[in-house]
Amino acid sequence: MKQNENEDLAPILSSDTKARDRGRLGLAVPWEHMPWWVIIIAIIAIFVFFAIFQNSYYRNAFYFIFDLPWNQDVIQNIQSTKIKKDGSWGYTLGSPMSPGDYTLRVEYYGENKTLLGKGAVYHFIIPKDAPKAKLEALTPTEDTVITLETSTPKLTGKAPPGTKNIIIIDEFHGKTWRIIKRIWNARGVMLTIKVTLISFLAALLVGLIFGIMRVADGSPDLRKGLPKRLLYGLVLFGLIVALLPQWRSKSITLLFLIEFFFLLLPAMPYTISTLYVEIVRGVPMLVIILYMGFAITPAIRKSTGGAIDMSGLPAAIIGLSFGYGAYMAEVFRAGIQSIPKGQMEAARSIGMTYFQAMRLVILPQAIRMILPPLGNDLIAMLKDTSLISVIALPEMLQSGRLWISRNFRAFEGYNSVMILYLIMTLFLSLMVRAVERRSRLPSK
Numbered sequence: 386m387k388q389n390e391n392e393d394l395a396p397i398l399s400s401d402t403k404a405r406d407r408g409r410l411g412l413a414v415p416w417e418h419m420p421w422w423v424i425i426i427a428i429i430a431i432f433v434f435f436a437i438f439q440n441s442y443y444r445n446a447f448y449f450i451f452d453l454p455w456n457q458d459v460i461q462n463i464q465s466t467k468i469k470k471d472g473s474w475g476y477t478l479g480s481p482m483s484p485g486d487y488t489l490r491v492e493y494y495g496e497n498k499t500l501l502g503k504g505a506v507y508h509f510i511i512p513k514d515a516p517k518a519k520l521e522a523l524t525p526t527e528d529t530v531i532t533l534e535t536s537t538p539k540l541t542g543k544a545p546p547g548t549k550n551i552i553i554i555d556e557f558h559g560k561t562w563r564i565i566k567r568i569w570n571a572r573g574v575m576l577t578i579k580v581t582l583i584s585f586l587a588a589l590l591v592g593l594i595f596g597i598m599r600v601a602d603g604s605p606d607l608r609k610g611l612p613k614r615l616l617y618g619l620v621l622f623g624l625i626v627a628l629l630p631q632w633r634s635k636s637i638t639l640l641f642l643i644e645f646f647f648l649l650l651p652a653m654p655y656t657i658s659t660l661y662v663e664i665v666r667g668v669p670m671l672v673i674i675l676y677m678g679f680a681i682t683p684a685i686r687k688s689t690g691g692a693i694d695m696s697g698l699p700a701a702i703i704g705l706s707f708g709y710g711a712y713m714a715e716v717f718r719a720g721i722q723s724i725p726k727g728q729m730e731a732a733r734s735i736g737m738t739y740f741q742a743m744r745l746v747i748l749p750q751a752i753r754m755i756l757p758p759l760g761n762d763l764i765a766m767l768k769d770t771s772l773i774s775v776i777a778l779p780e781m782l783q784s785g786r787l788w789i790s791r792n793f794r795a796f797e798g799y800n801s802v803m804i805l806y807l808i809m810t811l812f813l814s815l816m817v818r819a820v821e822r823r824s825r826l827p828s829k
Contacts, residue, residue, distance in 0.1 A: 425807075425811060426811060429804060429807060429808060429811075432804065433804060440797065442792065442794050442797040443797050443800070443801060445788070445792070446785070446788050446792075446794075446797050446798050446801035447801055447805075449573070449784060449787075449788045450573040450574060450781055450784045450785055450788065450801060450802065450805065451571075451573055451574050451575075452571045452572045452573040452574070452575070452784065453567075453568060453571055453575070467551075468544050468548055468551070471543075472543045472544040472545065472546065472548065473541070473542070473543050473544075474541070474542060474543070474544055474551060475522070475539055475540065475541045476539065476540050476551075476553065477537060477538070477539040477540075478537050478538060478539075478540070481517045481536040481537055482511050482536050482537070482538075483511070483536075484511050484512060484513045484515065484536075485510070485511060485560075485562075485563055486510050486530075486560055486563070487507075487508070487509055487510070487511065487555065488506060488507070488508050488555075488556040488560075489506070489507040489508075489540065489553055489554065489555055489556070490503065490504070490506050490507075490553075490554045490556055491503065491504030491505070491507075491540075491542060491551060491552070491553055491554070492504070492551070492552045492554065493544050493545055493548045493551055494548065494549060494550050494551075494552065495547045495548060495549055496547070496549060501545050501547060501548060502545050504525065504542050504544075504551075505525030505542070506525065506556075507523055507525060507540055508529065508530050508531070509523060509530065509531045509532070509533050509538065510530060510531070510532045510533065511533055511535075511536050512532060512533070512534075515533065515534060515535055515536040516534070516535055516536070517535070517536050517537055521533055521534060521535045521538050521539065522538075522539045522541050523538045523539060523540050523541065524541055524542070525542060540553065572779035572780070572783075572784055573779065573780065573781055573784040574781055574805060576778065576779060576780045576781075577767070577770050577780045577781045577809075578809075580698070580701055580702060580705065580770050580773065580778075580780065581763070581766055581767045581770055583702050584701075584702050584705035584706045584709065584766060584770075585709070585762075585763050585766055587702065587703075587706035587710075588705070588706045588708075588709040588710045588713050588762075588766070589713060589759070590710075591706060591707070591710030591713070591714070592709075592710045592711075592712070592713025592714045592716065592717050593713075593714075593717055594714075595658040595661055595662065595710065595711070595714035595717075596658075596713070596714040596715070596716070596717025596718045596720075596721065597717070597721070597743065598654035598655060598657065598658035598714075599655065599658045599659065599662065599714060599715075599717075599718040600718055600721050600722060601654040601655045601658075602651070602652075602655065603652065603655040603656070603659075604652065605651040605652055606651075607648060607649070607651060607652070609651070610651075611648070614647040614648065614650055615644055615647060615648070617647060618640075618643045618644045618646070618647040619640075619644075621643055622636075622639060622640050622643050622644075625639065625643075626639075658714065661711060661714070662711045662714050662715060665707065665708060665710070665711035666711045666712065666715075668708075670704075670705075670708045670769055670772055671772050671775065673704050673707060673708040674700075674701065674704040674705070674708075674772050674773060674775060674776060675775060675776070676704075677700045677701075677703055677704035677707070678696070678700045678701070678704065678775070678776035679776070681695075681700075682694070682695045682696050682700045696776075697776070697777075697778060698778065700776060701770075701773040701776060701778055704773075705766060705769065705770070705773070709762060709765075709766055709769075712762060713759065713762055716755050716758045716759060716762065717751070717755065719755070720751035720752065720754045720755035721743075721747055721748070721751045723751065723754055724747050724750050724751055724754075728742075728746055728747060728750070729742055729743075729746070729747060731746075732745070732746045732747075753824050756817075756820055756821060756824050757817060757820075757821045760813070760816070760817030760820065760821070761817070763813060763817070764810050764813045764814060764817070767806075767809060767810060767813060768806065768810065771806075774786070781802055781805055781806065782802055784802075785798045785799060785801060785802035786798070788801075
């Protein structure tokens with residue numbers, strides 16, 4: 386009987402064995418064991434491959450959004466009205482050039498943007514403290530390097546017949562420092578990465594400070610150390626009255642406010658941090674960025690007479706850091722409170738101060754616990770950098786919109802932006818997973 390059963394099951398067992406053999410030989414795709422990110426990356430890779438090799442609009446969009454040195458900055462587009470009848474032309478660089486080693490190349494175009502030829506190369510060096518007003522005509526230098534005595538040289542040359550416009554291009558080849566500087570100041574992808582990293586580090590510092598303040602006692606015993614605090618208040622009051630005589634007429638009110646502040650000082654850390662966290666987390670990030678860019682920045686510029694101007698990149702970084710600092714403060718608070726209270730008590734029992742115990746005992750353990758949520762905040766901040774486009778910063782989304790306004794191809798433009806954001810967030814997700822695995826406790 387058993388022999389007959391085995392004979393009946395033989396076709397099924399042999400088919401399972403063949404399926405396993407096909408899997409070993411690579412003939413079957415093990416989708417059930419495939420990580421989700423591998424499938425997404427494969428789809429993106431196929432799409433990008435098709436876009437780059439089949440559609441010139443996608444190539445142009447990626448090229449524009451990356452804005453790296455291979456773009457070769459176009460310094461000036463000279464129209465035919467500046468070209469004389471014999472083909473000679475001259476152009477004085479309007480804005481002073483910073484000190485450095487420059488290589489400028491000229492291209493001549495005719496009707497319908499047809500390339501007629503490439504002119505000779507202008508290779509020169511602008512020294513430090515070069516005067517701006519002095520004019521110096523510069524002819525094609527071939528392989529010779531000329532040190533100029535001005536930061537606004539005049540380029541001269543001769544265009545071929547039929548030239549309608551001349552393009553002056555700044556080459557970056559072989560100039561490492563200028564390439565690094567150009568990459569750092571690039572728009573698009575590099576600006577997005579720069580804003581994300583700087584804002585995240587600043588938000589970490591803000592979150593750490595307010596997170597530690599959040600774990601302070603919300604209703605401490607105000608009687609403890611009260612005479613010393615009131616004495617400090619009297620000393621501060623005396624210094625203010627001595628240094629600022631105009632406050633003497635309001636000395637009673639000033640004394641009351643200072644003493645009241647020092648009376649409530651033990652409860653201030655928790656109160657201030659709680660107000661900051663609850664208010665900022667209740668306001669959309671877009672409103673914070675707009676408020677920073679169009680309310681706070683103009684007010685500071687006006688009050689300082691233009692000495693302090695935070696418009697543009699500083700406003701974006703401060704807005705993102707201020708907004709995400711509230712979320713990270715809660716992450717730090719949760720991490721600190723997840724450490725057993727006995728750790729703090731043991732550290733204090735061996736003579737450590739509160740800040741020593743926090744720095745040497747509590748925070749190292751808490752940071753290990755909160756690395757995954759901090760990584761999630763980093764990914765969220767990367768995506769929220771798209772909001773700084775509202776204050777006219779040319780990050781990835783704004784660069785994509787600029788490209789669309791020039792080419793009227795919204796589908797390709799927004800697809801390019803979406804692909805770049807997706808690639809960057811997937812890369813950060815893999816990094817966060819790797820850090821989480823390495824920092825995981827052995828018991829887990």
